[in-house]
Amino acid sequence: MALSAHIAAALRQGPQRIVVTGASGWLGRATVDLLHDALGDAFAQRVVCFGSRQADVRLSATRVIAQRPLSELGTLPRQPTLLLHFAFLTKDRAEAMPEADYCAANRAIRQTVLDALNPIGVEAVFVASSGAARHADDAAAAPAMRLYGMLKREDEDAFADWAQTHGTSAAIARIFNISGPHINKLNSYALSSFVLDALAGKPVVVRARHDVRRGYVAIRELMSLAFALLLERHSGVTRFDSGGQDIELGALAAMIAASTDGVIDRPSVRDGLADIYLGDDRSYRLLLDRHCIETVPLSDQIGETAAFLKSGSACDMSQDMYA
Numbered sequence: 001m002a003l004s005a006h007i008a009a010a011l012r013q014g015p016q017r018i019v020v021t022g023a024s025g026w027l028g029r030a031t032v033d034l035l036h037d038a039l040g041d042a043f044a045q046r047v048v049c050f051g052s053r054q055a056d057v058r059l060s061a062t063r064v065i066a067q068r069p070l071s072e073l074g075t076l077p078r079q080p081t082l083l084l085h086f087a088f089l090t091k092d093r094a095e096a097m098p099e100a101d102y103c104a105a106n107r108a109i110r111q112t113v114l115d116a117l118n119p120i121g122v123e124a125v126f127v128a129s130s131g132a133a134r135h136a137d138d139a140a141a142a143p144a145m146r147l148y149g150m151l152k153r154e155d156e157d158a159f160a161d162w163a164q165t166h167g168t169s170a171a172i173a174r175i176f177n178i179s180g181p182h183i184n185k186l187n188s189y190a191l192s193s194f195v196l197d198a199l200a201g202k203p204v205v206v207r208a209r210h211d212v213r214r215g216y217v218a219i220r221e222l223m224s225l226a227f228a229l230l231l232e233r234h235s236g237v238t239r240f241d242s243g244g245q246d247i248e249l250g251a252l253a254a255m256i257a258a259s260t261d262g263v264i265d266r267p268s269v270r271d272g273l274a275d276i277y278l279g280d281d282r283s284y285r286l287l288l289d290r291h292c293i294e295t296v297p298l299s300d301q302i303g304e305t306a307a308f309l310k311s312g313s314a315c316d317m318s319q320d321m322y323a
Helices: 005-013 026-046 070-075 091-096 099-120 131-135 143-166 190-199 219-230 249-258 281-290 298-311
Strands: 017-021 047-051 055-058 064-069 081-085 122-130 169-175 177-179 212-214 216-218 236-241 275-277
Touching (some): 005 026, 005 219, 017 026, 017 070, 026 047, 026 219, 047 070, 064 070, 070 099, 081 099, 091 099, 099 143, 122 131, 143 169, 143 236, 177 219, 177 298, 190 298, 212 249, 216 219, 219 281, 236 281, 249 298
Parallel strands (some): 017 081, 047 064, 122 169, 169 236, 177 216, 212 275
Antiparallel strands (some): 055 064
């Protein structure tokens, strides 16, 4: 797994420190792993990682990185910095915590990062939002989805305001469905659940009895775009959705089963309201084209996810609060 070659080269040539918050979560781990490959020996001098607590984060059997507590972010010396912000208590925490506590915790994370941006010298920030932000006011959405989406939308607006106020840059991505190494919560995501079934030689089980449509992008593709936007060196805000080929879960399961000569197991599909969770793929592809980033085909995304799951690394996820 690697960033697009020209993006990796630009990062190696650049002078900026790179700060990653939420380094123990899926997006954070994948990003740090990509940076390790791109920067090589310079990684230790260029990259600083933060999470809810001090920890050693194991990326693979041979790769471990140090994570500092987020409370120390503002103590970094001032120097030109690119910051990638992934720290957030995710939707599963919204389902388990009292609403007031969940809101307070995520707003405290946001304020800690916002308060540090100018003092430590951040020139550009990437904010990982969620497609759930679209559902913040959707009465038909589950309460946890609305709450999670509302707080993600607050993050979007707060970091956009910072960039506009200070003449800096913010790239804000509403992320829908991603694939690839460092995927976690394996039974919560259709892609990883299907791949695990196939790897175990079992039928790929699709539990949904209605139409469910998703679009996947490779984490290495998404982060190549994120770094391309951070390196543009102009002020302003870029907001975008992750895209991906529109595919129904039955078709996704069939693709995955075919890779191991397996079969799928799905109850008969009933009529009903479709579950559609898709970003604006057309605009996303235009951004990729503008930055000469190749789209990773879905078949390759499945293969890269399967390779990671076969490696056993997915069993070593940190229990950091932020994901």
